[in-house]
Structure formats: structure tokens, C-alpha cells
Amino acid sequence: xxxxxxxxxxxxxxxxxxxxxxxxxxxxxxxxxxxxxxxxxxxxxxxxxxxxxxxxxxxxxxxxxxxxxxxxxxxxxxxxxxxxxxxxxxxxxxxxxxxxxxxxxxxxxxxxxxxxxxxxxxxxxxxxxxxxxxxxxxxxxxxxxxxxxxxxxxxxxxxxxxxxxxxxxxxxxxxxxxxxxxxxxxxxxxxxxxxxxxxxxxxxxxxxxxxxxxxxxxxxxxxxxxxxxxxxxxxxxxxxxxxxxxxxxxxxxxxxxxxxxxxxxxxxxxxxxxxxxxxxxxxxxxxxxxxxxxxxxxxxxxxxxxxxxxxxxxxxxxxxxxxxxxxxxxxxxxxxxxxxxxxxxxxxxxxxxxxxxxxxxxxxxxxxxxxxxxxxxxxxxxxxxxxxxxxxxxxxxxxxxxxxxxxx
Numbered sequence: 487x488x489x490x491x492x493x494x495x496x497x498x499x500x501x502x503x504x505x506x507x508x509x510x511x512x513x514x515x516x517x518x519x520x521x522x523x524x525x526x527x528x529x530x531x532x533x534x535x536x537x538x539x540x541x542x543x544x545x546x547x548x549x550x551x552x553x554x555x556x557x558x559x560x561x562x563x564x565x566x567x568x569x570x571x572x573x574x575x576x577x578x579x580x581x582x583x584x585x586x587x588x589x590x591x592x593x594x595x596x597x598x599x600x601x602x603x604x605x606x607x608x609x610x611x612x613x614x615x616x617x618x619x620x621x622x623x624x625x626x627x628x629x630x631x632x633x634x635x636x637x638x639x640x641x642x643x644x645x646x647x648x649x650x651x652x653x654x655x656x657x658x659x660x661x662x663x664x665x666x667x668x669x670x671x672x673x674x675x676x677x678x679x680x681x682x683x684x685x686x687x688x689x690x691x692x693x694x695x696x697x698x699x700x701x702x703x704x705x706x707x708x709x710x711x712x713x714x715x716x717x718x719x720x721x722x723x724x725x726x727x728x729x730x731x732x733x734x735x736x737x738x739x740x741x742x743x744x745x746x747x748x749x750x751x752x753x754x755x756x757x758x759x760x761x762x763x764x765x766x767x768x769x770x771x772x773x774x775x776x777x778x779x780x781x782x783x784x785x786x787x788x789x790x791x792x793x794x795x796x797x798x799x800x801x802x803x804x805x806x807x808x809x810x811x812x813x814x815x816x817x818x819x820x821x822x823x824x825x826x827x828x829x830x831x832x833x834x835x836x837x838x839x840x841x842x843x844x845x846x847x848x849x850x851x852x853x854x855x856x857x858x859x860x861x862x863x864x865x866x867x868x869x870x871x872x873x874x875x876x877x878x879x880x881x882x883x884x885x886x887x888x889x890x891x892x893x894x
């Protein structure tokens with residue numbers, strides 16, 4: 487940049503006759519740093535929240551669910567074979583689900599009972615890593631002559647149930663008897679407890695083997711649906727569409743994105759809204775940059791006039807003040823970047839902010855720093871700082887040497 491960068495650096499480093507100008511410059515730099523730091527921390531937390539929520543949802547739910555319109559799937563193995571013919575499908579497993587009442591000696595609670603086929607279901611779901619006590623393998627065996635059930639951690643605490651505890655599952659739809667249709671109740675023994683970290687799942691979900699669920703709901707060999715695991719989770723909707731076309735018009739699919747569309751759409755909207763709100767901090771700091779540069783132009787009137795009298799061009803004078811504002815913005819951005827990454831590291835390592843489990847689906851504040859997002863924040867901060875220098879730079883460039891030296 488030639489003499490422009492040298493003069494701009496001298497102006498920034500040199501002592502000012504008016505200390506107030508230096509104070510405004512520091513406050514402008516601090517404002518940019520604060521805005522960048524807040525943006526990085528907030529957006530990283532929201533990205534971490536979205537990622538953790540997605541992982542927990544996909545840990546207990548499959549990527550694609552296949553159903554048959556108007557009834558049960560009576561030939562689930564055929565549906566599994568047709569689904570596995572798609573190159574994107576990794577695994578397929580039938581399942582049964584229904585509403586039940588879980589009763590123990592200490593209380594009762596409503597729950598959603600899912601019957602899963604082992605070991606095929608473990609290829610579709612990441613349920614095994616969420617089991618904190620007992621084992622899913624015990625669902626296939628009988629203990630104390632009773633079928634096994636795996637409860638969510640919150641549900642187990644509510645019922646004061648541990649491993650080996652006997653509970654009764656009640657089917658509210660009931661069964662046909664000579665006296666009419668009455669609720670069906672069967673004893674089970676707790677063989678496992680899982681904890682996903684999502685209160686809505688841990689408080690209202692329990693698992694049994696597929697055969698046990700079929701017998702409990704009187705389904706025969708029918709199943710409620712077939713769940714699929716695919717290679718690319720973001721192609722789940724396309725995979726579901728292809729598989730249902732192969733199966734026929736009686737079948738339809740529901741993918742994880744469609745099932746949770748409202749939730750993730752709300753998260754994206756909140757993320758964008760927070761970006762817009764917090765970028766206003768950088769805009770406020772930009773006004774500080776404008777003010778400090780205008781006052782600097784007023785303070786350096788004689789120096790600018792001398793430079794123009796010595797042959798400096800209008801473009802060169804503009805570059806001096808543009809570089810000054812750009813350096814202020816860059817220093818503020820770098821300070822904000824360092825502060826934001828430092829705070830994100832503290833949040834990720836120590837997790838000192840706890841969330842109420844009955845309100846939020848996560849127990850701690852998650853953090854995920856996305857390089858693209860950080861680059862976008864820094865780029866926006868530098869761009870705003872650069873735009874803020876345009877008016878003061880033009881004001882300095884229009885200064886006439888005679889006017890600047892008239893009273894000197």
C-alpha cells in the first residue's frame with residue numbers, strides 16, 4: 487500500500503491530543519470483539535444443541551419407518567427383503583408398538599411399549615449404547631418364568647423399579663372374554679434400564695422382545711411396521727419413497743426429517759434470528775468506528791493538508807483512513823474470535839451450565855464450533871467495519887490543502 491499503510495499505522499500508534507478519540511477507538515474495538523465473541527458462543531451452542539438433539543433422536547428412532555395403510559404388516563420378512571434391495575438401506579427390522587400402563591408396587595405410569603427383534607434391531611437403532619443397567623440381550627430370555635422389559639431411567643425411578651423388579655403391563659384395548667372386552671394385564675420382570683438424556687423418551691418408553699409384544703397385543707405374526715437404517719441420513723426421504731414404490735400403493739414411509747420437521751425448522755429459525763440480533767452489537771460498534779475516524783480526520787486536518795500539498799492523492803488519503811478503520815475492525819474481530827473459542831472450550835470441557843431435564847431434552851449446554859460459521863461471523867464483522875470507514879475516508883479525501891493550512 488506504500489506510504490498509506492505507514493501513515494495509517496503512525497496515526498494509530500501516535501499519541502493523540504484528544505484522549506477522548508483514543509477512548510472511542512478502544513470502545514469500538516471492544517464492541518466488535520464483544521459482538522464476535524457473543525455470536526460465536528451463541529451460534530456454537532445452538533449448533534451443538536441441534537447436533538446433540540439429532541443424535542439422541544436417531545439413537546432411539548430409525549431413519550425410515552414403513553407402514554401399511556389401514557392395518558398391520560402381515561409379511562414383515564418380505565417387506566424387509568424388498569427394502570434391503572435398495573442400495574442405500576443398511577439394515578431393516580420389524581417392530582410393534584402400542585400404549586400401555588406400567589404398574590409396580592410403588593406406582594403406575596403410562597408408557598409406549600415397543601417390541602423389537604433382536605439382534606436385527608441393534609443394526610437399526612443405537613439403543614444398546616444407551617443401556618446403563620442390565621442388557622438388551624435378556625429380552626429374548628425369561629427370568630423367574632416371566633418375559634423381560636427394559637424401562638427408561640425416569641420411568642424406572644417413578645416406579646421405584648430396578649433390575650429384577652416385577653411390573654405389570656396393562657393393555658387398555660383389552661382382550662375378548664366371555665364377559666366382554668376387558669383390559670389385559672401381564673407380569674414382566676425388569677432386565678434393563680436405558681438413559682438417552684431426553685426426558686420425553688426416558689420417562690415414557692419401554693422395550694420388550696418382538697414375539698412378546700405380538701402376543702401381548704394379540705397381533706399373531708403381524709407387526710406395526712418396519713424400521714430402516716440408511717447410509718445417508720439426509721437421503722432418508724428419497725429412500726423411503728423408492729422403497730414404498732417397490733412395495734406398492736398400500737405402503738407409506740415416514741422418515742426422521744419429516745417426523746421432526748417442526749422441531750428442526752424452529753431451531754434453524756432461532757439460529758438465524760440470534761445471528762441477526764447479535765450482529766447488531768457489531769453494527770453499534772461500527773458507529774463507534776465512524777465517530778472515532780471522523781474525529782481523527784478533524785484532529786489530523788493539518789497533517790492531511792500537508793500530505794496533499796506534498797502530492798498525496800485523494801485516493802491515497804482515503805486509503806489511510808480506510809486502513810485505520812480496517813485495523814480497528816480486524817483487531818476487534820481477532821480478540822472476539824479468541825474470546826469466543828476460549829469460552830466454547832470452557833463450556834465443552836467443564837459443562838458447568840446445567841439444564842433442567844424436565845424442561846429441555848438435554849441435561850447440559852452442548853457446544854459445537856463449526857469452522858464455516860466462525861468464518862462467516864468474522865467475515866461479516868470485518869465487512870461491517872470496512873463499510874463504516876467509507877464516509878470518514880471520503881470526508882478526509884475531500885479536504886483541500888489550502889483550507890487545512892489557512893489558520894496554521
